Amino acid sequence: MRALTLSMAALAAATVAVPAMAQELQRPSMLLQEGTLLEVSAEGRSTRVPDIATIDAGVTTQAATAAEALAQNNAKMTRVIAALKGAGVAERDIQTATISLQPQYRDQTNGQPQQIFAYMASNTVSVRFRDVARSGAILDLLVTQGANTISGPNLGISEPAQALDEARIDAVAKARARAELYAKAAGLRVDRILSISDGVTPTPFPMRADRMSVQSAGLMVSPGEQELSVSVTIRFLLK
Known part of the structure; x- marks a missing residue:
């Protein structure tokens, strides 16, 4: 009889635990229902004269x-x-x-x-x-x-760090402006940023001559302007 009482108690505890666990599993989806998730990708650019x-x-x-x-x-x-x-x-x-x-x-x-x-x-x-x-x-x-x-x-560019930071600022501004546009079109507002990921986009400068014989003097090298770019992906929460 004592063994039966213990089993009934364990069963009751398990019955209480199952709904609690279900609530924990459902909590992320409930958070997503608080707003609309928007993912935006944008590319920022900056330029420098090659040195x-x-x-x-x-x-x-x-x-x-x-x-x-x-x-x-x-x-x-x-x-x-x-x-x-x-x-x-x-x-x-x-x-x-x-x-x-x-x-x-x-x-x-x-x-x-x-x-x-x-x-x-x-x-x-x-x-x-x-x-x-x-x-x-x-x-x-x-x-x-x-x-x-x-x-x-x-x-x-010998020191590209500052130029890349400028490109990152430009990319985030573009992504934010695009998110504001989507939110306005949907009758919502941008509540906050959930995540940001970025990556440098290689931008080769198109001035290269593949292994050639040089026959004449008077060579001229024009540095022009080199573009650096950074791509970002940002997740916004719209409400």
Whole structure:
């Protein structure tokens, strides 16, 4: 009889607990019923004049032997790097990018195996210019000192943090204005922001020449203007 009484008590406790649990599960949906959820995505932008340029300057040489090709290449690259330093480019802004040595084969004829007739050596350095206005003159100097391949320039902003913050402010303002528009159209008002998420949108600057031979001097580099953008997604509660 005592065991039956305990079971009845446990059953009563479980009966009370079930509605309580159901109320806890229903609480989020009840909160959503207090207003209308609106999710808005917007993109903010800011612009800056690029203040840094990066190029790849290379030297390519060819000789009958690998040792000779490398020796000639090293001599020319030494002159190129010396010219860069002489033009005021800091040593920390000159970095070796690639070094390669490749055999050159004659075309196969009459079923004969290919034969090596020369070796081609190449050495490329990545150079940063912190004075974009001087980059054209330095490129001319590189060509006169023996650099025969140029890739770039890539123009960028050395310290983009402030510009990105401006883009974020612009994005939030645009999202808020759009939310106000939707709320007004629906006969509601914006009550508060529930969440904000953001992301930087890569905005490549379209000034790049893919690895080309440079034949003439008088190069001119125009920095133009670079755009930075940030996208935000904001959830508003409308009432």
